[in-house]
Amino acid sequence: MDATPAVRLDGVSKQFADSYAVHRLDLDIEAGHFYSLLGPSGCGKTTTLRMIGGFSDPTEGSVLLAGEDVTGLPPNRRNVNTVFQSYALFDHLSIADNVGFGLKRRGVARAEIRQRVGEMLELVQLAGFADRRPRTLSGGQRQRVALARALVNRPAVLLLDEPLAALDLKLRRQMQVELKQIQREVGITFVFVTHDQDEALTMSDRIAVMNEGRIEQCGTPEDIYEHPATRFVASFMGTSNLMTGTYRDGEVALEKGPALPVGTRSDIADGSAVSVSVRPEKIWLSDFEPGMSMLSGVIRETVYSGPTTTYLIELAPGLTLSVLEQNTARARMEDRWSGGETVEFGWRPEHCLVLA
Numbered sequence: 312m313d314a315t316p317a318v319r320l321d322g323v324s325k326q327f328a329d330s331y332a333v334h335r336l337d338l339d340i341e342a343g344h345f346y347s348l349l350g351p352s353g354c355g356k357t358t359t360l361r362m363i364g365g366f367s368d369p370t371e372g373s374v375l376l377a378g379e380d381v382t383g384l385p386p387n388r389r390n391v392n393t394v395f396q397s398y399a400l401f402d403h404l405s406i407a408d409n410v411g412f413g414l415k416r417r418g419v420a421r422a423e424i425r426q427r428v429g430e431m432l433e434l435v436q437l438a439g440f441a442d443r444r445p446r447t448l449s450g451g452q453r454q455r456v457a458l459a460r461a462l463v464n465r466p467a468v469l470l471l472d473e474p475l476a477a478l479d480l481k482l483r484r485q486m487q488v489e490l491k492q493i494q495r496e497v498g499i500t501f502v503f504v505t506h507d508q509d510e511a512l513t514m515s516d517r518i519a520v521m522n523e524g525r526i527e528q529c530g531t532p533e534d535i536y537e538h539p540a541t542r543f544v545a546s547f548m549g550t551s552n553l554m555t556g557t558y559r560d561g562e563v564a565l566e567k568g569p570a571l572p573v574g575t576r577s578d579i580a581d582g583s584a585v586s587v588s589v590r591p592e593k594i595w596l597s598d599f600e601p602g603m604s605m606l607s608g609v610i611r612e613t614v615y616s617g618p619t620t621t622y623l624i625e626l627a628p629g630l631t632l633s634v635l636e637q638n639t640a641r642a643r644m645e646d647r648w649s650g651g652e653t654v655e656f657g658w659r660p661e662h663c664l665v666l667a
């Protein structure tokens with residue numbers, strides 16, 4: 312396999328006046344990957360994408376595409392295409408002409424344009440829409456036209472800036488799956504900007520979680536979710552029951568509650584202030600196993616949401632944990648707690664993460 316990354320950012324910064332939108336970013340994106348830049352509003356995702364695309368120049372560092380330094384080159388001299396959130400289709404042109412627009416401008420022969428546009432419309436499942444106008448299409452269909460228009464140029468890298476943000480939730484979920492399938496089919500490297508952690512987890516081969524212009528953690532969706540490296544990543548990726556305390560001899564004495572066994576950690580000095588996190592779905596309410604960390608608390612809230620029920624359990628005054636249970640056992644449905652009961656719960660020690 313080709314080891315040269317499709318995209319490399321080498322110490323890239325972008326400074327506006329006296330603040331950094333992006334700060335000394337080092338990043339390698341492997342060819343053929345679906346790579347997501349994930350983070351809250353203002354963390355520098357779009358700025359990073361714009362620097363890869365050539366719409367903005369870094370104030371420091373370099374951008375490499377397939378090993379070639381392209382820092383300072385304009386967008387049209389880079390083998391990348393961008394799909395923006397606003398699809399920016401031409402309403403006076405047919406769908407086929409919208410998709411073929413770039414090829415026509417580059418002087419590609421008519422027969423070839425027709426063939427490549429046809430293939431692309433097939434790929435995005437819009438084969439019957441070639442002669443329609445953009446305004447007669449739904450949001451999801453227009454999104455696919457924008458995708459076809461970008462892919463028809465066969466870029467090495469496709470940049471996507473929150474392309475699904477304008478769609479309603481159901482269509483968005485459907486397009487997430489479709490977009491991932493299309494990416495696999497064409498094998499082009501996708502760099503995808505989103506602030507939606509579920510979206511990033513669902514679609515990506517790799518995720519970079521950004522915060523205040525820096526990367527907090529890069530990894531597979533599973534790495535990021537199961538082994539968050541920082542408190543920020545743990546709290547940004549779903550519900551994480553963050554607690555704070557002091558580490559000593561394989562235990563964390565919680566500020567507001569009991570001591571939790573976390574295993575001996577050679578990398579953390581005794582007496583260090585740490586955060587611990589246990590995901591809601593990793594907490595058991597029945598069928599306990601030997602070796603589990605067992606605690607008890609009071610049910611304060613029961614939230615039924617179809618397939619699952621979330622219990623808010625008060626472990627100590629001011630310390631409430633969220634516990635997610637599948638609604639499988641009929642017995643449990645019948646005697647689901649309603650509030651006020653004292654219950655036992657537990658987790659496997661390895662699911663209690665310590666974040667220094």
Ligand SMILES: Nc1ncnc2c1ncn2[C@@H]1O[C@H](COP(=O)(O)OP(=O)(O)OP(=O)(O)O)[C@@H](O)[C@H]1O
Nearest residue numbers: 327331332350351352353354355356357358359506
């Ligand atoms: N042209 C500009 N001039 C000054 N500051 C800017 C400019 N563009 C972006 N910024 C600032 O840089 C920071 C990062 O912006 P960026 O658009 O990259 O964030 P983002 O993560 O994409 O956010 P969002 O999800 O809201 O689009 C923000 O604080 C923003 O205000």
